[in-house]
Amino acid sequence: MENLITRGRLAALAFAVGTAVLATTAVGATDVTDIGTLDQSVLGSIPAFQSANRQLQQYGATLQKQYLARAQHASQADQQKLASEFQAKMSDKQRALVGPLMQKAQIAVASVASSKNLSVVLDKRMVVVGGQNITGNVRDLLTGIGDPVPPVSTPPPSHVGFVDQQQIDATPKVKAASDDFVQFKAQQDKIFGDKLKSAHTDADRDAVLKDYRKTLDDRQNATLKPVIDQTRSAIADVARSKGLVLVVDRADIIYGGTDITSDVTAKLK
Amino acid sequence: MIRGARSIAGSLAAVAAAALLSSCARPAPAPPGSNAIGYVDMTLLVQKHPLYDQLARYDRSLEAFDLSQTVPQAGVPDAELRRREAELERELHDAADRTQKLLDQKQQQYQTQEQQAIAAALRGAGFGGPSAAQIAGSVTSTAQQQQSTVATQVQHDYNSYRETLQSQDRAQMIAAQKALAARADRTYRAQAEQLQAKESALSLQLASADAPTRLALKTKLSSLALDDATREDAQKQLQDLDRKEADQVAAMRNRDQQTLAALQTQLKAQVQRDLDTQIASISKRSLTSLAQRQKTLAAQITPFSANAVGTKGQVNPSLPAPLRARIQQLHDDYQKRFQSDAKTTIADFQKTREDLSRRYAELHGIDAGADSGAQAQIADLKRKRDDLYGEITGQIDREVKLIAQQRGISVVLSDVVAPAGGVDLTPDALKDIESLHQ
16 A cells, blocks of 8 residues: 555656756745644654554554455456545544644644744754744643644745645646556566566676666656756746745744745636 | 645544545635734655655565565465465375375285184184185285285375475574574664664754854854964864764764674674574474384384284184184184274374475465564664654744744645745755754
8 A cells, every 4th residue: 555655646746856956056945943843753753643653553454354355356447546535534533544644733833933934834853944943832731731733823924935746747638657657667566577587696786676676767767857847947946936946845844934826726727 | 745744644533534634614705804824845855854865775674565565466376385385285195196095005914914814723723724824824825915014005105294394494494594594684784773863863953963063163164254273263163063963973883883893793603503503403303203203103014013913703603602702703803904004094094185285384484474474574773763753843943933933934744735825944954954954
């Protein structure tokens, strides 16, 4: 199931990596004191989250067993349907178990960010240098007595923009290119899987895997790269027109930021 | 790919948090302020890191697992095992049928024997019919014939059972050999990877330690106003530095090769020992099963032979009381013997079924054990891969921090989707990372 999820996100990941290399030498004159960071793994270690995660893992293990039992004699198409069905069940359970905690955490982040006048809070993993780390404040609010109080004001305007990668992936051109690649990859997986079976030495296996990687890279460059370039250019244009300095993926934004997804998708049509 | 690696490394809660927290209210955009913000292309930097080869090796190993478990990934039982299981079921079913026939035959035989014994008893008491000697002779002959038929059938079942056990033994031994070899291979690879990682780490550590000296020497060499002697001296120092590092790494590599060779010998011996133990255990189990089976079958034949003569019949109330009692006793006796015989035969086949099913379950156990071993190996590889990735990005982060300080940049992000402004620190960071190779 995890593999299906991972493969589903493949195009998005490739896209994100590709778009990260847009070169520019312009120096942004930006107020960087209003950027906050949050280490989400610390929040994950709060007992309430750990308990919810344990329950979720147990549920996942049960689902996995059920999936294997049902998928054992199913066709490939049916297995994919089953995988979607079980994935949806898992998401529902996640919402039910973790949702209320997340809501509370969301209010805590907004409250701390507002008190520190932050315009955006980013996932700590993407911040190499700087930013105000608000993890401790948020954790204290979440583990303290009583529920955190939502801030009165909305976040101030931010010079950090973001796009919803999933929405951009769903635009016709990007989707066609990623579907093509995913299909190609599935074919190659089978071909190289067979080759791997007949490779007897480490050197043979290594050669097969290198060939596999090269085949995928070549195809990616041929089909995905032109679309990636086009999309990257559209994102950069929209960002510049709105006076933004950087654009990140929505998944990295925890609070605030400027959403330019709709402008980008409109430009891509 | 890098984003993926970082995201996967995060906890489930963290991922969920990102998705849900990101839905906070967002304002209208506004113009930037007054400070500089930078970014780096972490993917590129990781690819240029001296330890990237090691990371790529882990990725390829993980990819190999992905490829060898191509979709569908459900746990489909091995086709050969299923075929054997079906064969076993069929064989046992046939054996059960034969047992039933045997029981019918025995029932018939016991009835005949009983009737003959009763007739003999009647004649012995002077109630007519053939003489007692004639009846005894006839009964013995019939009993011998019956014994021969049953013994042949029993021997046939025994042979069939033995062949099945032998076939299972062979399959178990092959599976055991495969599992042990795979385990040894995993141990060897893990050790080789660990040593390789240490070699890479040492290489990196030495390069990092010598980086300032190397940089100073290179700067010196790039000076045009350097006299020949000083230039030669600087070049020599640089060569010495390279040689010193190469020697240390080579020494470590030699030691590692020796360690690996010793490990390989040790693993081979270990596999052989374990295999011998398992083969001995399998053979012992089979021999025990066969011995038990033989004992049961022998017991099944012997009483039949020893009690071939008996009596049976409707007890006529007009007969004298002692004769009626004798006939009743003969009837009870044969009934009891038949029931006991039948019970033994049925129990014996049930035991055979249970025994073979257990053997198959063990076969599946070996198979499942190999699967769980592979899962453990994947988890171990992922952990090592994540640890190494963490080390690489940790070092890159430190380099980037220094560069940011030098250039007066307060915030640096990685994995940006599109930089519309900001300072790209990737080229500077690349230079620093690449200098680690030298």
